[in-house]
Amino acid sequence: PIYRASTTAPVNIAVIKYWGKRDPKLNLPTNSSLSVSLDQADLRTHTTASCSSSYSSPDTLTLNSKPESLEGARPQACLSSLRALRSELEEKDPSLPKLSTLPLRIVSSNNFPTAAGLASSAAGFAALIRAIADLYELPQDPTTLSLIARQGSGSACRSLLGGYVAWDHGTEADGSDSKARLVAPKSHWPSMRALILVASHEKKDVSSTAGMQTTVQTSQLFKTRAEVVVPAAMEAMEKAIAEKDFESFAKVTMRDSDSFHATCLDTTPPIFYMNDTSRAAIRAVENLNKRAGKIIAAYTFDAGPNAVIYYLHENREAVVGPFKRALGEKEGWLGQQGAAIGYAEI
Numbered sequence: 332p333i334y335r336a337s338t339t340a341p342v343n344i345a346v347i348k349y350w351g352k353r354d355p356k357l358n359l360p361t362n363s364s365l366s367v368s369l370d371q372a373d374l375r376t377h378t379t380a381s382c383s384s385s386y387s388s389p390d391t392l393t394l395n396s397k398p399e400s401l402e403g404a405r406p407q408a409c410l411s412s413l414r415a416l417r418s419e420l421e422e423k424d425p426s427l428p429k430l431s432t433l434p435l436r437i438v439s440s441n442n443f444p445t446a447a448g449l450a451s452s453a454a455g456f457a458a459l460i461r462a463i464a465d466l467y468e469l470p471q472d473p474t475t476l477s478l479i480a481r482q483g484s485g486s487a488c489r490s491l492l493g494g495y496v497a498w499d500h501g502t503e504a505d506g507s508d509s510k511a512r513l514v515a516p517k518s519h520w521p522s523m524r525a526l527i528l529v530a531s532h533e534k535k536d537v538s539s540t541a542g543m544q545t546t547v548q549t550s551q552l553f554k555t556r557a558e559v560v561v562p563a564a565m566e567a568m569e570k571a572i573a574e575k576d577f578e579s580f581a582k583v584t585m586r587d588s589d590s591f592h593a594t595c596l597d598t599t600p601p602i603f604y605m606n607d608t609s610r611a612a613i614r615a616v617e618n619l620n621k622r623a624g625k626i627i628a629a630y631t632f633d634a635g636p637n638a639v640i641y642y643l644h645e646n647r648e649a650v651v652g653p654f655k656r657a658l659g660e661k662e663g664w665l666g667q668q669g670a671a672i673g674y675a676e677i
């Protein structure tokens with residue numbers, strides 16, 4: 332027989348950024364982080380995992396119809412953790428089929444264009460872990476599975492839980508308390524929306540993994556960010572979400588994005604993730620907040636030049652309107668090569 336399970340996981344964008352590892356091997360972060368899942372328009376990775384004695388070894392992964400390697404240390408750590416949990420079940424109940432020994436076939440696709448420049452590894456690893464956990468009928472809850480996803484890609488642990496999710500840095504050396512925690516479900520603040528501005532289609536030149544290692548080794552601002560700036564921001568952000576206080580949410584989001592990019596600039600050699608178009612987007616957000624007489628939009632940038640702009644549904648016209656008029660009235664993913672910005676409302 333072929334055993335099979337399918338699932339999906341949402342893209343998440345951090346409003347308090349994870350940047351820096353206290354243990355690169357176990358993928359443990361120096362600071363906690365917090366994200367919002369972009370599932371209003373269902374930005375997700377869909378994954379089917381199957382296993383069968385009729386499959387030949389090794390395990391395989393197909394992403395957006397192209398074969399991808401599972402050979403790296405990170406996917407291997409995830410697969411062996413999941414197999415170990417399945418084999419525990421099989422030892423306890425010998426009547427269960429021995430799925431843990433069978434080759435796996437994993438087929439994944441994103442329902443958003445790569446042009447969006449969204450970090451798909453987070454949703455990708457989260458969906459992979461969830462699909463195999465379902466295939467193996469593992470009893471572990473999403474928070475426990477987030478410990479495994481974290482080893483694939485740090486930000487992936489937050490995509491196992493929808494809505495507003497924190498990743499607590501934890502203090503244990505073995506990483507057992509470095510996991511995702513639900514701050515609030517999506518339904519707590521359902522009017523939250525996001526707009527993605529595509530500032531470039533080029534692949535980022537410094538990967539997150541490499542960039543954060545250089546920052547840990549060389550940045551003088553990094554220690555203050557990890558020890559002082561982020562702990563205060565986490566507290567303020569959790570309060571803003573609990574109280575559905577958009578102004579505070581926006582202020583903390585923008586400050587943390589600025590702090591993260593300042594730390595990148597303070598790295599030797601400096602890491603430039605934002606470009607002129609990104610800076611124009613920041614100015615545009617400042618202008619529309621000024622025009623509104625209050626803060627109705629918040630920008631944030633990950634390890635790349637594309638902006639994610641958070642706003643509340645009731646302010647849609649005031650926030651999205653100016654970008655639409657500047658970029659053309661056409662809906663959808665408009666990104667073009669060069670400096671032209673495309674956008675998508677989600």
Ligand code: DP6
Pocket residue numbers: 344345347348349350358364450452483484485486487539540633634
């Ligand atoms: C800027 O999760 O991609 O998006 O753990 O090395 O795979 P690895 O890093 P990754 O880093 C994400 C960095 C970020 C901020 C964030 O998502 O919190």
